[in-house]
Amino acid sequence: MRHLQPCGCRFLWGKRNTMTTDLDCNNLTKRFGDTTAVRDVSFSVQQGSFFSILGPSGCGKTTIMRMVAGFLEPTSGDIRIKGKSMLNVPPNKRPVNMVFQHLALFPMMNIADNIGYGLRRAGMAKPDIARKVGEVLERIGLPGIEHRKIDELSGGQKQRVAIARCMVLEPDVLLLDEPLGALDLKLREHMKIELKALQAAFDTTFVYITHDQSEALVMSDQIAVMNGGVFEQVGAARDLYYRPDTAFVAGFVGDSNRWRGTVEQAEGERIALRTAEGLLITSATQGRGLVLGQGAEIFLRPEAIRVAHDAADLAQFDNRVSGVVSSLLFNGAASRILVRDEVGEEIEVTLPQSGEFANLTKGAPVHIGWAGDQTTCFADRG
Template sequence: MTPDLECRTLCKRFGDTLAVQDVSFSVAPGSFFSILGPSGCGKTTIMRMIAGFLEPTGGDIRIKGRSMLNVPPNKRPVNMVFQHLALFPMMNVADNIGYGLRRAGLPKSEIVRKVGEVLERIGLPGIGSRRVDELSGGQKQRVAIARCMVLEPDVLLLDEPLGALDLKLRERMKIELKSLQAAFDTTFVYITHDQSEALVMSDQIAVMNHGVFEQVGTARDLYYRPETAFVAGFVGDSNRWAGTVEQVDGSTVALRTAEGLLIRSRAQGKALAKGEAAEIFLRPEAIRVARDAADLAQFDNQVSGVVSSLLFNGAASRILVRDEVGEEIEVTLPQSGEFATLSRGAPVRIGWSGDQTTCFARQG
């Protein structure tokens, strides 16, 4: 099956700076693909090259198998939703949505029909005569998407469209965007620095750093099977230890931290050697809490400590445990039982399996 979007060894140079370095990926028809990374990593540059606002320094961009090199933005079968939605305040909702259709020269009756249909699909029937400034933030988001979707693009590009919304509305719009994408069955390419947006909405996610893709995969792949230290540290919350490999046994290593803690882990990426600098990552929810060592007999990592801080956040509440060498380890609290209401200063013992950690050679 021909991908809706394919980028082949895409590069972009600005003077001496290589902003995008040999990036290759493809997006299947009707899927939600996100590019996730910190500010300045190159994700917006990729988006602007796909849209045609920037010409690549090298490589190719193909939409449904057709190269877009030297094709102007207005001739590409894509449309784009920006962070600042750029709705026309002097026009009502229907005129905003129908703007592109009027520019294309469609008859008025056809425009009215298409605008009515797309308003139904975004769940806002009958608001075509309303002014833009009468809409809520979520309604404006949907109108901006409708203005793009009424033109029936092969690919819809979304440039951090939730960034200007308040937290509660942003959480709701993540679900709505995924539902809209399924309703239109159109390929969405979404860029964001917010990992929760990418994890919730995407079929595939590319994690980008310093102009390259570190890993491309599903949300579960990135969260549970990170391929690089950057992905392990950037996606989700993790405890992190740096140290030196003290033992190697097949794919299992034991790392001694600078403070003296010995942690067993599975190695990721290249094989690690004794004496090599490395770092280990562990999710807070992978750690179990107990009163004594007997209750943690199944775990090959056990640490004693005291609760140093309580981090209450409802279902995702956590504690910080200060271990015997003075390091703090973040632990997800159970929702019931004797450890659900631990207090500061309480002695605890925690344990985890080496199979639930990831270990990488330390860079730099």
Template sequence: MTPDLAPDLAPDLECVDLVKRFGDTTAVDNVSFTVPPGSFFSILGPSGCGKTTIMRMIAGFLEPTSGDIRIKGGSVLDVAPNKRPVNMVFQHLALFPMMTIAENIGYGLRRRGLPKDQITRKVGEALERIGLPGIGGRKVDELSGGQKQRVAIARCMVLEPDVLLLDEPLGALDLKLREHMKVELKALQAAFDTTFVYITHDQSEALVMSDQIAVMNHGRFEQVGTGQDLYYRPDTPFVAGFIGDSNRWTGRVERTEGEAIEMRTDSGLVMRASGAGLKAGDRAEIFVRPESIRLASSAEALSVFDNRLQGTVTSILFNGAASRILVEDGVGETLEVTLPQSGEFAALKRGDAVHIGWGSVQGTCFGRIA
């Protein structure tokens, strides 16, 4: 086992070869990761992938089957949940309605037996940092959803945890408030300068707020990286399909040249993309982002692209600053193209004939089990 590091050199959180089994079911399968001090780390994945199980093991509510959990370099496996230097914000905030805001925030401090003047000072400082000074005397039901969210975070942060765990805390909010709270949470994390470990099934939340994201599937991490890494350089078909929108084709590789491949799709189209480790005859999948595809009224305008198709607009889905254009490619498949509202194609309508194209570097190809 790796020796403990000095606290000032160690990551705030480190999980090593973490495994959790429930009977014959493996919920977490040999997961390792580190979270540097002061960072925002998200675990992103579909329901049932194991992300909440990891969170509950870090908090001490579940015991790992094997592996280690270290905070500031020291193992916490034998440390009781209430003694670990972590705190947790749940989706259901569990604020006490019979208490004032100040009493809610100071609850943990009172449990620790701090003097009243220290509690008052710390609560006041926390209210300032969450941008809600002067509301300590109000009741919980007088606050908006976003204000309640900030109070729940302040209640955790006054205890000065090394790591704050957030278990899908925006899930119960309406869409507009959820979008606002993404920015708020990132600002609060910077204001408190505390490590946040956040779990979610919402890719937008993870992409907007996180310094690093772990994409989880079936108990394992498929890829850990920045939002840009995951979006533009996915390591696996699952990551390519789970993060953002993608057009996807399945087929067989006909030839390769370095990391460039040429594939014939199951519908008969020939496409070129980037794909390492593939050889002629392999079954494969190509993923292309909708915003990477270009639209033109003539084939000549797309002559610089390796991939060119002709199709018919079947639907235009307005989405604010951009529209999603669905194009039938002539062989029974529909592509999605993202375009800004203004410009040459602002007047595009259903039934219009169009040409589409994209470069081979915009397509990512992965091997597929036949």
């Protein structure tokens, strides 16, 4: 990727004060007939930050974005951009712009005309349009392509042109509606890095919606995990991954082993859960008011599990299981195995990339162990 260099546009000058907010949504609710798509959601987005709304299809994230953009009016609540209410303000009067999944570039126009379209609509003089288009193309690392056609660009270049078309209008907030969804996997991985670099270079507030956890984790300063019309948790990527507030967040963000069962022991900050298959799992993350006999769920990241040939090598762990390798899941740096334990459950384990366990084979006997404080436990909501 080319290094993004500063230019003379107003929106490219140094970092702004990130102690204030560009977007505040207060008690947003949106109902469609008897269906409540968004229920009393409140959040704020700091100036110059990358904020993602992450959730499955139908959770309400697109509805929030359409309300911020002005395509939908909330049933109740308020949307403020730089402190000013946007209620009843039409989309074309709001200081926002939007990048769609399918980009909506005009194939009959060249690059300069695509990027300058909004400026022409605003009545800017042609020399000023040409200057600003050249500046923004330089900024996105694509100088000198003004006269090329859209169909001459790669997928990644089209993404950057779509962003440039928005950024040349100098919005306070840029909304991105799953813009990487139509790209192939390798290009998506590349564009995640590029998008974060572009956001930092422009120093503009990005609000990004996605169902892809990898996109949100890699790019975002803050992530809101959404489910059933509400935010389950808002926080930095590491907090969501290592300190989830709910079972939904624990299961949706990242990969986890998951067990349901009954609390068989509860003592201080420790519990023991007995699964339906009979496996006893100790957790040091009680602290949630769980009591004896209560249904609960425990989550464990595959990378928190240690592998050994000898059970004695795992004596320091609260949880120790013997089993055999039932599947090999090779994926380069993220290679894993499935271990079938004594009660027939399969546990996913991240493999070391070198050493004695790097070449385990299917059917090989192994011992695995993990500390109780590596698990996350919640009351089972069914």
